[in-house]
Amino acid sequence: MIMEGFQATPYDGGIAKRFWVKFKNESLCALYTPFIVCLASGTLDSKSFLHCISQDVYFLQAFAHAYELAEDYADDDEDKEAIGVMRKRVLRKLKDQDDLVREWGFELPEVSTCDSATVRYTDFLLATAAGKVEGEKGRGKIVTPFEKTRLAAYALSAIAPCMRLYSFLSKEIKSVLVREESNNIYERWIDCLCSESFEANASRIEDLLDKLSVTLTGEELDVVEKLYHQAMKLELEFIASQSITQSTITPISQVQEPAECNLTLFCDFDMTCSAVDSSALLADVAIIAAAKTDLEDCESPYVHISAADLRTTWSNLSSKYIEEYEQCIESIRPSETVGRFDYEGLCKALVQLSDFESRANDMVVHSGVLRGLSQEDIKRVGEHLVFQNGCKNVLQEILGRENMHADVHILSYCWSGDLIRSAFSSGALPELHVHSNELPYEGSVTTGDMIKKMESPMDKLQAFNDILKSCENNGKHTTVYVGGSVGDFLCLLNADVGIVIGMSAGLKRLGDQFGVSFVPLFSGLVTKQRELAEGSCSGWTGMSGILYTVSSWDEIHAFILGL
Template sequence: MAAAKNISIEETVEIARKCWFKFKKVSILALYTPFVVCLASGTLKIETLQHFIAQNSYYLKAFAKGYEAAIECTDDDDAKVGLSEMRKNVMKELEMQDTVIQEWDSDMVKKCALNPGTVKYTDFLLATTSGKIEGVKTATLATPFERTKLAAYILGAMVPGIRLYAYLGKELLVFLAGETTHPYKRIIENYASEGFEGLALQNESWLDKLSVSLTGEELDIIEKLYQQAMKLELGFLLAQPLDQKSVIPISREHNPSEERLVIFFNFDMTCTAVDSSAILAEIAIISAPKSGENQPENELVRLSSADLRSTWEDLSKQYTEEYEQCIDTMLFGEKAENFDYERLHKALEQLSDFEKRANTRVSESGVLKGLNLEDIKRAGERMILRDGCNNFFHSIIKNEHLNADIHVLSYCWCGDLIRSAFSSGVLDVLNVHANEFIFEENLSTGEIVKKVESPIDKIQAFSKILNNCSNDKKNLTVHVGDTASDLLCLLQADIGIVLNPSSSLTRVGNHFGVSFIPLFPGIVEKQKISAAGDDSSRWNRLSGVLYTVSSWSEIHAFILGST
């Protein structure tokens, strides 16, 4: 039997907060469900909301039973009082929902049967209250002392739902601003209220208190219950019947026999947390001979590791300084009042000239001479991609209902590094457009085959790819990037998505009239326009609008859905 981990009080008092941040990605997926988007836009059909209210009543009844079980299990008198208050709040919520139902004067809600999403969560919660928990032997909960742990487990299965709805309420509250007639104002304000936030905090506080004495393994069980509850809450939102058109996910209306989804993306800092040039330089420095060390005959003469590091630091410093100077020069002219693609294109030609000069300096410096191809591939395989990136592309590939092409447009000096980073099942469909090293017997000569060095090279490659696509299908293009080098491709794509935009991208974009809109509010606005029958709800290239996101999870939910 494994020894229990020693956990201090400081580590346990915030188990609720720890779990929320650990599994918050699910809350983003919940935000991007068609049900929530339609609710935020005010276009949700009243019948759908009535169905939601009816299903939520089953939830609340299960919560009431959960509190009853937790009260029975705990030997903490304060907890008994606090949890009793929580149960009273649930009963008040049920009464409020009954009032809403009476105002709608509809008996459809009363006749509404449980849907699969409701059944899965309520069954999960009721199983938890009875002690049927994965990783816990029911027999171990027989003693009064052991049963006190069950109260914490029950709250671990209940707290996520309350916190999730408080989060959704606050996220949707912004859409009530200036809206005097939003049909779901009351619902959104309820979940966004200080009272509901207080309810979430109280439940989290009791979970923290009841978890203080738990071992590490027992806290792991709470984490698993919390994660499962979050997934089931997401499933509940996805299970709501939506008999209306939704602008997301965009794959929903995709017809593979007539359409092609073409996804372009940048590699460095969009998919990775570290720039590939730094990785390649580090490989060169580590594998270089030490100062005074004799180099084997018949091998390329290389700089010592010390000289290499010094040279690389000088090159990096020069690049950073001149890059900022180049950006400042591009922004010297008058700021555009409206989106001006032609002026932007002309300005980025200056950046293109700078990037090519910088690459030439690198080639001539000798820092990339003698890199072993196998070392590069191993480094690529070990690269840590941004959370959700790899999963997104795997999901694209596995989706049999999508006709999709995937293209990387990257300044990376060595395409082999990119290909090895995506070697786990993605390589067969991933098209890499990058620069390449020249190798002699698996050792780089230091020369770069320059294919994609600049913003102009990127947009030319982008256009060439689309021109080479067969004309029998309509293309819907998406580009994901994060730097100024991506701007032209982002704007030429039907949908340009900026992931954690760099300061240079926003500075240049703003100067030439580009608008940056967070993706979720942009989707909600599109939903409003679509519901009104306005044709402008379609995604169009060269609109001058780019959509910002903070994670690949948002991109995944937007394109593929939240499953």
């Protein structure tokens, strides 16, 4: 089966913007922390909010001192003046902090203590601003203006991601506030971080970091990137460390006691876990094997197809599949959009797609392209398969975390279970379960036939239900399904939480036609948190007609496991 993929567009901007884009997936994880979810839903207890805000004084003091050092380092008068303006702005905010908090409708506690997460960031920032940077040993005493400029850039690289992170988070929170019934008591604080003046300040720091970095060497730019990344990680740790006294909806692994809840994670494989479609990998294995046979002219029990002919056959099969698949999707779409979630109608439509997928697999078998593949070659390709960023890390942590009762099942249309198993075993993930089609062998070479176990959305759903039925005696199960193709549709809808990643055009078209709602996961969490606070939410349940979308496995990690 040929799956639809996507490719990120490279960002063309200054060094600060490039770093932000590079590490943005990590910043997205902050949205899934209990603190941010409760804040966005307006249900955060005021004591937790005020404790977090009380830490601002320590951050602002560290910013002011870092700016003072950077101003001294800067060689250019214009740069000195710009940094000086930033320092004065911080000092003014530090002086007016109590008044600002009162404007938001709160009173800061008279006494506050500096949290350990706050200490880790401020110590890092001040050490960086003082020139105590890893990788800088042995440079000796700073003498030249260029060396001073380097340290000014280092100082700003430890501040810039914090400003950009808060600007980003506040805008994401603002986007999920319910306008017509906005009773979020923290909206004035959120508005402050969303303001033009805050954005302008964040941009000024980034612009100045860009300017100071122009004269740096490649090695020094690597240091700037590491400092930027470390600053962001420390800020994320600070947000994640904020204590919450109320019940929360996320992360799933921490919401309920492990003894009371088991997590069962189901995943599609092609373009969900893998970065390349498995059918394309098997085509490569077949063509390389045919080319080897062409050169060696060795005997084979099968009719030999030349590498050139095999390549043409694969190309024709692929083109025919794509064309007929699109025709099939169009034919099963209702003539009019359904106004409500219509699960029965969707199931009936997908029966037709199931027939098409079965015929497509028959065509592959009859073509002979799967004949003569070495089991060793298939496993070797699996061992070197490229995964989606973050996928293996999530699965490894779920299976490896202590006191967490979890299983992972891969449900895939892939023709070769050996390919999937070898891909995961190479990443130290032998404990997960693979449910897919299989290629039978004579000796260690494929016969060209296929043992069909997983060809349709119905086959996946049957496997999904069978797995859960076998777990009935093990207590309550929270089920999460991760996928992005039409074949995943029924499992996504039946899981307690259906997460769509790398959504195919077919899935979106059919979903829209049959009343399925695609909601960004963060937005869905905020709604769930509101319901939980109102007492109308008892947890996650399937068959709601709502699927949750994410852009990366980092988001899935934060949702299930936390930061």
